[in-house]
Amino acid sequence: MISMPVNAPSEYFRAEEKFHSARTKEEKIVALEEMIRLLPRHHGSENMIAQLKSRLAKLKKEKEGKKGGKSLSITKEGESQVCIIGFTNSGKSFLLGKLTDAKPAIANHPYTTTKPEIGMMDYKGVKIQLVEIPSTFEPQFLSIARTADLILLVASHEKEEQDLRKILADNFIRTKYIFANAFSEPPGMIKEKIWHNLNLMVVYTKKGRVSTPMALPAGSVIRDFAQRIHKDFVKNFRFARVLRKNRTTQAGLNYRLQDDDVVEIYTK
Ligand SMILES: Nc1nc2c(ncn2[C@@H]2O[C@H](COP(=O)(O)OP(=O)(O)O)[C@@H](O)[C@H]2O)c(=O)[nH]1
Ligand SMILES: [Mg+2]
Secondary structure, eight states: OOOOOTTOOHHHHHHHHHHHHOOSHHHHHHHHHHHHHHSOOSGGGHHHHHHHHHHHHHHHHHHHHHHTTOOOOOOOOSSEEEEEEEOTTSSHHHHHHHHSSOOOOOOSSSOOOOSOEEEEEEETTEEEEEEEOOTTOOHHHHHHHHHSSEEEEEOSSHHHHHHHHHHHHHTTOOSOEEEEOTTTSOHHHHHHHHHHHTTEEEEEEEETTEEEEEEEETTOBHHHHHHHHOTHHHHTEEEEEEEETTEEEEEOTTOBOOTTOEEEEEEO
16 A cells, blocks of 8 residues: 655655554554655655545544444534543543542542543633543544643652653653642642643733633734634724733833733724
């Protein structure tokens, strides 16, 4: 099936090896997706990419057929999705219960969580979805980690941290990750750490007397903010008033926003 691609990076060949040594359809799918991602895009590789994509589609279809079409991805809700990963009894469910409205089962026997558990975390009025995946690390659960915005690795010692890093690497998961110790770090600090690593800021949209929180990528300007509210807001923009630390400033579309700013937009 595979002919020599032009200028492929060495990771590509590693993925190809994984593909050939894969024993399950899930593993083959993971490797193929990686190969497609790693192939350089140019005229000479178009055919190759098309071939790989069709192979991938076929595999996915076969897998769906076997499982009765059940999809394992978790619909993203809220501003961001964070995947919680750790070995059994590391305190993932405990942490999920502390940080969110979820009431997961916490038990001292292993593998209590057999399907992903979901909870919503509130940060200054912004909702962040946390998804705990079972410690069985099956590929269909790990695929959630692959598409999440951030991974929270729950570990209490160095060895565990290393093993978790290896699991991510072996499964080609390149999502940004951070560590937390469920039992020794205060949940409030873990929450701050999660927020900080999502690179978001909260600004408030003011309409009359009502302020509503909105999450934006750190470094956003008024234009980004306006676009989020309504596309016509940029077109009809006159100026904005930004309330920051008890001072109000009149600002244009390129004005850089900061955490906690309250923004009111005036249109034509
Ligand atoms: N060391 C410690 N263990 C705790 C604490 N609270 C709960 N546990 C135990 O941690 C174990 C695993 O909790 P759980 O959150 O279900 O782990 P999960 O498998 O990673 O979801 C259970 O046996 C709990 O009794 C705590 O404050 N400190
Ligand atoms: Mg659990």
